[in-house]
Amino acid sequence: MLISQRQRPPDTPIPTILLGGRPVPLQIYLSILGVEVNSVLTFTDHIRTIARKAAWKLSCVRRVSHLLDSQGITTLYAAQVRSLMEYASLKWSSCPPSYLSLLDKVQARAQRLIRLKALQDQLLPPLQPLQQRRDVAGLCVVYKTHKQHVPHLAALRQPWARPHGHTTRTAATRDHQLIVPFARTETSLRSFLPRYTRMWNRMVQQT
Numbered sequence: 001m002l003i004s005q006r007q008r009p010p011d012t013p014i015p016t017i018l019l020g021g022r023p024v025p026l027q028i029y030l031s032i033l034g035v036e037v038n039s040v041l042t043f044t045d046h047i048r049t050i051a052r053k054a055a056w057k058l059s060c061v062r063r064v065s066h067l068l069d070s071q072g073i074t075t076l077y078a079a080q081v082r083s084l085m086e087y088a089s090l091k092w093s094s095c096p097p098s099y100l101s102l103l104d105k106v107q108a109r110a111q112r113l114i115r116l117k118a119l120q121d122q123l124l125p126p127l128q129p130l131q132q133r134r135d136v137a138g139l140c141v142v143y144k145t146h147k148q149h150v151p152h153l154a155a156l157r158q159p160w161a162r163p164h165g166h167t168t169r170t171a172a173t174r175d176h177q178l179i180v181p182f183a184r185t186e187t188s189l190r191s192f193l194p195r196y197t198r199m200w201n202r203m204v205q206q207t
Contacts, residue, residue, distance in 0.1 A: 002026065003039055035088050042187070043092035044099050050084055051102035057081045058110055070117040070124060077110045082130075089134050090141065094190040103130055138196040139203065146178065158197055177201045 002014060017024045029038045029045060036046035058081050065073055085103045093100075111127050118124050145153040146160075161177040178201060183194040 003041060033088070035091055043095050046092055047095050047099040047102060050087075051106060054081050054085050054103065054106045055109075057084065058106055058113075061110075062113060065113060065117060068117065070114050070119075070122065073110075073114050073117055074127075077114070081106065081110060085130060086133065086137075089130075090138055090192055093134050093138070093192070093195070094187055096187075096190075100131065135196075135199060138192065139200060141192075142178075142196050142200045156193065158193065161201075176204045 014026060029036045031037075035043070036049060037043065038045045058077070061073060061076050061081065064076075068076065085106065107127055107130060114124060114127075141153065141156070144150045145156045146158070158178045158181065160175070161179050163175055178197045180197045180201070181193050183189045183191070188194060
């Protein structure tokens, strides 16, 4: 795979790479543990793929919906559809909101299907938003990294913020805040460490 920020491939020919005397074909993306990364190191193609697969699985749920009640459809959706849309979500959550909305549309269709199967006087709680579930998962990872010191998450550890030398409204929570890593682009700002470090600091200030 040729990693480049160019919209068009370079004019210069790409040399053939041989492995065991056989040419290695050039790939437009890599799939690592089920997560696709394209040549510009984004996950937009991966989001399209899982949105399409989730929509297909939801259509299968709709075909058997006449055999289930609202609770059965909710359970089947959470097990077969939502689990697909949440696999490794903290890795690709830096995608633009326009791509993440593709997953929200699938959940909205599932919510409508659940409401159609509900009884007349039955009150159904709405499905938890996917972004909220991703945020809770991200904060749990930050807590396990910095409070529980889980060994395999040590690479995500950020330095603690220095305490204020004078008394302020936020000085009491300063010892529990983290230094937010620098991010130059919007994509970097949405990535795991900058996003959830800022969210952790806001949560600490509010509690």
